[in-house]
Amino acid sequence: MNKNQIAKKYSRAIVNTVNISEIPQLIEEMRSFSQLLEKNRQLKLLFAGKIFSDTEREKAFAAILPSLKFSAGTEKFLRLIIVHGHLSAIKEIISASMNVYNDRQKKATALVVSPVSLGASYAGRLKAALKNLTDREIEIENEVDPSLLGGFVVRVGSTIYDSSVKGHLRLLKAELTR
Secondary structure (H helix, E strand, O other): OOHHHHHHHHHHHHHHHOOHHHHHHHHHHHHHHHHHHHHOHHHHHHHHOOOOOHHHHHHHHHHHHHHHOOOHHHHHHHHHHHHOOOHHHHHHHHHHHHHHHHHHOOEEEEEEEEOOOOOHHHHHHHHHHHHHHHOOEEEEEEEEOHHHOOOOEEEEOOEEEEOOHHHHHHHHHHHHOO
């Protein structure tokens, strides 16, 4: 099973077994555990490596658990991920869980790539327009790309709305070369 399949499996389990109001906390705690592993190579080898047995990993996790102060749901899923040897997919699990949670809550994040930073009033208008298009609450993340010349590119999930000058020039070039 690849990491994306593992992530889908765990994200469905998280969303189906944990109270919907507890999911953001669970995801944040899993994210902090992932960051802890990134900072501490020895801890990462202990939990993600194949050197130690499942029992030894379980004992080590139980030993550090009190200092982490995680919720019962987070403890349960981290223990499950560690014991089954899927800790290498924790970032994908976090991302997939966030996507499933946002989908259930009718929320989405729009990545807006523009040549300059978006102003608050323009971001508000764009947010309202995207809400009408997607029928979801939209959170906007702005990325600046000076190569666009003008306009912007918006990515909401797997849908891309390209109204940039660069995109229009690319379409015009394709039409002229036909």
